[in-house]
Amino acid sequence: MSFTISFLLLMFSPFQIMLAYSSGHPACHSEERSALLQFKESFVISRSASKFPFAYPKVQSWKLDGNGSDCCLWDGVECDEDSGHVIELDLNASCLYGSIDSNISLFLLVQLRKLNLANNDFGSSQIPSALDISFPVPDTFANLSSLRAITLINCGLQGKFPEAVLQLPNLQYLDMRHNPGLTGPLPASIGRIHSLESLMICSCNFSGVIPFSVGNLSKLSKLVLGNYSFYGQIPFSIGNLTELFYIRFALNKFQGFIPDSIFALKNLEYLNFQPNNLSGMIEIEKFLTLRSLKILYLSRNNFVLLNKSCTNGTDLPKLTRLGLAACSLSVFPNFLYMQNRLTFLDLSLNYLYGRIPSWIWKVSTEKLEFLDLSYNLLTGLDQPPAFLPWSCMSILKLNSNMLQGSLPIPPISTKYYLISNNSLAGEIPPSICNNSSFIVLDLSKNNLTGLIPQCLGNFSSTLSLLSLEGNNLYGTIPQTWVQGSRLRMISLGQNKLQGQIPTSIIGCKMLEILDPNNNQLIDTFPSWMGTLPELRIVILRHNGFHGKIGNPESSFSFQMLQILDLSLNNFTGKLPVEYFHCWFAMQVDREDRLSYMNAETSVRIQGRWIHVHYSYSMTMTNKGVEMEYKKILEILTVIELSCNKFEGEIPEYIGNLKGLRLLILSNNIFSVLSHHPCWVSMLGLSGEPFSNKCGSLKELPALAPAPATGDELL
Template identity: 50%
Template sequence: MLSKLKNLTDFQLSYNNRLSLLIYASTNATFPKFRLLGLNSCNLTHIPDFLQNQDELELLFLTNNKIHGPIPKWLWNMSKDTLEILALSQNLLTGFDLLPAVLPWSKMRILDLDSNMLQGSLPVPPPSTYIYLVSGNKLTGEIPPLICNLTSLRSLDLSDNNFSGGIPQCLTNLSSSLFVLNLRGNNLHGAIPQICTNTSSLRMIDLSENQLQGQIPRSLANCIMLEELVLGNNMTNDNFPSWLGSLPRLQVLILQSNLFHGAIGSPKTKFEFSKLHIIDLSHNHFTDVEFKAPRYSWEGAYTVSMTIMNKGLSREYEKTPDILTVIDLSSNKFYGEIPESIGDPKGIQALNLSNNALTGPIPTSLANLTLLEALDLSQNKLSREIPQQLVQLTFLAYFNVSHNHLTGPIPQGKQFATFPDTSFDGNPGLCGSPLSRACGNSEASPPAPSTPKQGSSSEFDWKIVLMGYGSGLVIGISTGYCLTAWKHEWFVKTFGRRQPKWRRKARRGHRG
């Protein structure tokens, strides 16, 4: 039937749920010359053979099918002079037949190979490419220097593969054009190169979950457009990079699970870190914090998917909630008392100070955090009674003060009636429900341990951690980014109408 529609150029069958496209190899039908062909989610098991004769395609969508095996060699010769967007993501593709050194499509703008099972070396797209997505595959070897010839590139996502070797220094050549650099989740090692130049356009850098060593390069101070820097889960050994506070647009700073150490100095001016919205300093060796809290409104341009520890569980967010304030400074070396000023910013929803060496009482001012849903103070050396005022926290769904030196009765009523006994383990001096120890017996409570002398320069100083108050501070997260807006922008620019849905689920990448 389609062979009779000689003037048909745009044919979109994507996302019709139960529709399957059946292509018979024996057919002699001649298909129209398509300009746009959308076959996302059509239960395809292979790349249709009739595409071999298509030489005018501009946009080809084959996402979210069951296409398996290697990409056939004839694909490289299809529509070499016209193809601008090729989407093969979310299939079962395993590799490449006769992969050329550089892919041949002279007008390529977007190449999406995400979420397959591709093995072998990284395909190098043509220099015209704007967006290149190859995350979630099994590609190996080093990142080829030829990738640095893509001087039009805006977004490069090679995350979640098995690339090894160092990060090519020549990526500096892309600094003036590249917006997004995502190399997360590989086996890259060595030092972080001097990526940024004085004309850098980089908005997001994600180098997390690799084996990178050494210090953060000071050239990052040249990335004046930088909004998101994610370096978590590496072996970076450095002091806190307070000099990053001069970046006027920095909103996300993730440094968790490295070898950072020492004190976190206070900003020299009130403008430093003035736009910081997401910060993760957990699982390092920091000993002191002295930041003051700038108060500003969050007007982020990104949709950030993330996984955070909230209410004791790992919880995935498809995008950053508009008002989410999570403070996680867990697993460092902070000690001293928690000051009463912790109760000043009213918007905190989750607070995690666990696994440090904090001493003294739990501040009664925590009762001022009326939106608090999760509070984790476990694995410290806190003493005295749990403040009865915390019963006022009617949104509190998770509470953990286990393994401290707390004494006296557990507050009763409201949310405290819902917490399990494990929330209070390891405090022999506590009594009352849900514990089996009744209050008022003759058993003496153990004495409160001594605390460091007030005024010690190494004590926990809360002048700080509330960067981003008013919109939300997120600490202790792993992030990903979404490219949907890029694709939408390109499609609308090309066809002047709404873009067809590329995904059922947000992908990792940048939202431009």
């Protein structure tokens, strides 16, 4: 197979290429016009080939007749003003559908300097395994000796990348991100490209160690190797790359020590080693010798970060983002006191203990947008201000500590406030109502008392998740829930709430979870909630709900319901078979959906939209054992009706709920079955009168509680 075929299969996928040539020939050359028209005819114009909203078919303006025959005037084409040669072709998002073959006519555009074919649909171009990359660069490759930049982002490439491409003498820019079909090691020949200035390889399937020859790339300024591709030790030779300003080794399996040679790279502005398996003991002051450093991520490794006193603030780098999660820190690094430009600070999953020092309130008060102190051993706030001071705060995580005292009030700009799993006491102050920006408000598992502020039902434009469970709140559930609310989860369980579920919740059309379990509510079954189109989980366990469950209000009542827990109440009468007909989500087996239920929201940090995932959780009682599930599998469907006064026969229609994983009907007064229908065994019921007579039980998927790595907000 010729190299021309293999190289073109590599080159012309949805990516951007820049070619630099210098030549001089006179106006729109007929052979180049013909090459462009031939290229146009080799594709189908399809709107579905480009997903971007700004996409349109640029090549439709390419014609031979009339004034339109001048290819230099065609959409997406730019010619040299002196020579008339095509030097730039921008077909980004041009609705092109088809494949690129070895006869691609664009190869005839010998003066082309920049080519953009991104965001079209050229299928998966496979780099042929037949190419012998041990051969010298073929003669046909000499025509491309001026190639300066190759960008192969997200273009579906497969197979091994031909080493010959790494021998281009003038290559400066190589970007191969997001091609999971690319495999094999990073070849040692990468060190021969002495002109290389930027190398980015992540979200591919490369593997192996970083070759020592990388240290020969003396002009390299940006190095990105990431996303589970590489392992072994970081080579000491990386210290030779004195032009480096950007290193990203995130999401790999690197082991051993961070080489001291790294600290000779005085131009470094960005350094990211999180997470890896790096080990040893290292002083944080070493990183502070990198005076140009702006962004430092060291989180989630196996090393111990030693913290010594830093007194000379004038020589410290001015950091904007700092990630030191799971670095075995026991005290707050005091160099933070001198930082006034931080926008992101993550100190979670450490051993920070005692009170949060008062000087922390002065750190980057006008810049800080993200602060994570979760999963530490903090017990309180030293000299806490009435309102936490950061005027730009968006995400504040203080959860899973041992904080005592009253509830700290976050800045009014805060969108995500997580302070669950602490020992806070007192009432939720009315001043929390001053913040109408909340998207997630999680105050669960504390010792808070008093009434729930009525305003929490009025945050209709932003609030998505409200969790107040596991406190000592009393009174009634707020009566006003505004129409058009964006709430997806209301978790009020394990408090001392009384009264009824307010019918104004019917305005929360996006609601997926309602959980007021283990309170003192007295009400009948809230059949009116059946009209909520997204409702998936209803947990009314251990309250004073009573009476018969009547007929559904429509044939679509609770159509999305997957988990219903009515246990430990006083419901009576027969099981409502009419509802079983409405529960369409339970009638579908979801065995192929092994993801977890979560809410996806977005927040703007440093001018960029960040997608935030918040995992849904719940508490269930199975065989008398109460278990908390910090994550809920999408496939899980449960009907829990135990410890009520239901009577009569168990409807045969339950057998049509094919997705049902768990059915608990114990401690009711059902009629004894005279026979054993197969659906009883299929749904996993056991014990008299539900002994297994029909073969294998349908297994409930393992749902071990999530480890203490948190709610995975980010």
